[in-house]
Amino acid sequence: MTSSFSTHPLQIREYPNQSYSTEEEQFNTLLMDRLETLTNQTSELRSDVIGITKYNAQIRDLGEDAFKLMEPIMVVIEEYPNEDSYIASYPELEVFGEGSTESEAIMNLKLAILDLYDDLLSTQSGELGDLPKNWLHILKQLIIKSNP
């Protein structure tokens, strides 16, 4: 029985003395592009499945006295052990913080949340798209700004 691979009419291996038609060259290029795409997807899947530990953590404050959280919020922590890297994120607001430790990532996430809050407050409402308007709505429900 002949396998489907051996009956395939085009080859990607290059032979020094073999000349290729334009069609074969185009096919080879296409094949190499697809191979690279698959390599990327495989690498990403591998890191997703093997390399990453994902869990939730609760934060109770934003690290600044002037801003209080109405209630504790759940954030997502992703650990990339092969790179000594952590990402802390709050998906609802599409913000994240990175760090070489979990606590550093959480601290940077808190700063990113405060930056987002200031950024949105200082932007005129008409300038914001629907998504950022929703972020601001969420943040206004989450954060109390206390007067010094």
Next chain:
Amino acid sequence: MKFFNITCADLYKIVDKLSLEPSKNKRRSPHPVFWYRLDGRKVLRTTLPNLHGGSGSISTGFLKSIRNNLRLTTQQFIDLIECPLTPEEFEAIVYQTLGSKNPHS
């Protein structure tokens, strides 16, 4: 190009290509933030690594977070950096993912 080989300099090509607008607010975070405007309104926001902050290597998690902020698949993200993905095509992706109607189509 492989996703994991993207450098800090590569990422900053996106800023020019998509005319990303740096956030003007004084920031607490160590990394700069950029907005993407669609029809004059700020619709997407992402954080890029600090260009002057180190050797230029970026963690996988950071890259994935940027890619997610921009609503792109890994391949679209690479295409954006390598140039096959045009600003107009990116705009079409954003319209599609945000569920907005593209007036140009």
